[in-house]
Amino acid sequence: VGVEQLVRAAQRGDPAAMDALVRALAPYVGRICGAIALERGDDAMQETFIAVLRNVRALREPAALHGWVRRIAVREAVRAASGTATPFPAGVEPPPLDPVDVASALDVRTVLASLAPEHRAVLVLRDIDGLSEREVAGVLGVPEGTVKSRLHRARAAFARRWGQ
Amino acid sequence: VTVPPTPGMPPGPPGHGGRGWPVASLDPIGRARVLAATVPSAAWTEGVLDAPYDATWAWVSDLERSVPLFDTDVRRLRVTSRSDEADALRLRVVATSFGIPVPFDVRLEDGFCLMRAVARIFLVVMAAVPEDGGQRTRFFHMEAVPLPGTASVRRRLQRAVEADFANLSRIAADL
Numbered sequence: 001v002g003v004e005q006l007v008r009a010a011q012r013g014d015p016a017a018m019d020a021l022v023r024a025l026a027p028y029v030g031r032i033c034g035a036i037a038l039e040r041g042d043d044a045m046q047e048t049f050i051a052v053l054r055n056v057r058a059l060r061e062p063a064a065l066h067g068w069v070r071r072i073a074v075r076e077a078v079r080a081a082s083g084t085a086t087p088f089p090a091g092v093e094p095p096p097l098d099p100v101d102v103a104s105a106l107d108v109r110t111v112l113a114s115l116a117p118e119h120r121a122v123l124v125l126r127d128i129d130g131l132s133e134r135e136v137a138g139v140l141g142v143p144e145g146t147v148k149s150r151l152h153r154a155r156a157a158f159a160r161r162w163g164q
Numbered sequence: 165v166t167v168p169p170t171p172g173m174p175p176g177p178p179g180h181g182g183r184g185w186p187v188a189s190l191d192p193i194g195r196a197r198v199l200a201a202t203v204p205s206a207a208w209t210e211g212v213l214d215a216p217y218d219a220t221w222a223w224v225s226d227l228e229r230s231v232p233l234f235d236t237d238v239r240r241l242r243v244t245s246r247s248d249e250a251d252a253l254r255l256r257v258v259a260t261s262f263g264i265p266v267p268f269d270v271r272l273e274d275g276f277c278l279m280r281a282v283a284r285i286f287l288v289v290m291a292a293v294p295e296d297g298g299q300r301t302r303f304f305h306m307e308a309v310p311l312p313g314t315a316s317v318r319r320r321l322q323r324a325v326e327a328d329f330a331n332l333s334r335i336a337a338d339l
Contacts, residue, residue: 015203015287015310016271016280022198026190034188041188046197049190053202108184128185 007062010053021056022049028066029073035124036077036117038109044080048073070129071139074121081117111158122150192275196291196304199278203287205314207321208306209329215336217294220301221275223339224290227257234331237261237324256282285309301336305329 003024009017029048030041037044051072059068112120118140125136126147133151137144190198193210200208213220224230231241240260244267247254255270257279267282279288289306305328307321308314 013204013310013312014280014284015199015289015308016269016278018202019195019199019271019278022190022195030188030190031185034186037188038186041186042190042194045188045190046194049198050201053198109186112186124185 003065004062007056007059007065011057011059018053018056021053025049025052025069029069031128032070032073032124033077033080035112035128036074036120037080038113038120040080040083041077044073044077047080048076051076067139070125074125074139078117078121081120114157115154119150119154122147123154126151191293192273192291193293193302193304195276196289196306199287199289199308200304200306203308203310204312205310205316205318205321206287206306206308207318207325208289208304209322209325210302210304211329211333212295213301213303213333213336215301215339217292217298217301219339220303220336221292223335224277224292225272227255227270227272227277231259234335235324235328236331239263280310285311303329303332305332 001020003021006017006021006024010021026045029045033044033048034041048069052069055072059065112123115123121140122136125131125139126133131139133144133147136151137147140147196208197210200206228241228243231238238259238261242258243255244258245256251273253270253272255272257268257270258265259268259279260266266286268279268286268288269282270280271278275292277288277290281287287306287308287310289304291304293302294300295302305325307325309317309321
């Protein structure tokens with residue numbers, strides 16, 4: 001069964017199709033929520049799918065599903081992550097990281113955790129999802145310049161870590 | 165959240181396609197909670213059964229035996245056909261409830277069971293995950309009439325799922 005048919009059936013309220021849609025989208029949503037919300041990723045994923053299924057009737061064009069789900073997942077992941085203590089708020093340059101051993105230096109999670117959720121969202125959309133800076137700006141509802149600066153900060157944090 | 169291993173491929177910095185990045189997951193109970201929050205009239209209960217996960221799910225998965233024992237509204241359940249899929253077992257069952265035989269399509273996985281009446285008038289979801297290292301079982305049970313305008317039946321369904329869960333708890337103590 002194609003995703004388009006699943007969307008149509010889910011819009012008619014078929015619970016089996018709703019569950020099948022969740023299973024089909026889970027790998028993608030899991031990557032977004034995991035990278036942005038970190039330890040709150042599972043909660044963000046659950047909230048994403050609740051929002052997706054509650055609003056699926058509003059999705060007029062099933063072909064737009066992917067982008068629509070992406071927006072919801074990013075919003076829920078940032079919201080979930082923002083509910084926890086964020087080491088460095090958005091717009092504040094994180095301090096240089098302490099020297100660490102090689103294993104820790106390769107710990108993506110450590111670097112991600114040093115960034116604000118909004119910065120992680122930019123990284124995920126740009127580097128995992130492959131969106132352009134303009135597209136990222138559209139998903140997040142921020143100016144393209146903001147995306148550029150967040151991306152610069154996020155990549156700088158990784159560069160410092162990997163440059164050691 | 166788990167970080168899936170990528171053999172031979174250490175985690176990479178941005179621009180490497182996200183290898184080694186944290187990935188969130190939705191376990192069977194998470195899937196069931198999503199349906200409970202979005203299907204009209206859904207009534208559900210969740211709790212921990214004092215029985216090992218493997219034994220509990222093996223017992224629950226034997227629907228012909230288990231459902232009539234813990235669901236007092238179901239007198240009998242018969243599997244009429246089965247087919248294996250890559251990630252699930254698909255069954256057609258007939259549950260006899262209040263003297264009426266009701267056919268259901270069933271999707272049965274490890275830790276997840278979705279039973280939808282063929283006429284689409286009734287839905288049952290059961291989900292389970294190991295608790296305490298598998299020594300106990302977190303169990304989720306949901307019933308719904310997945311049709312618009314059925315919110316009024318929710319209270320009746322809530323009593324039913326709570327009674328079912330109480331029966332399951334008693335049965336689990338002997339597993």
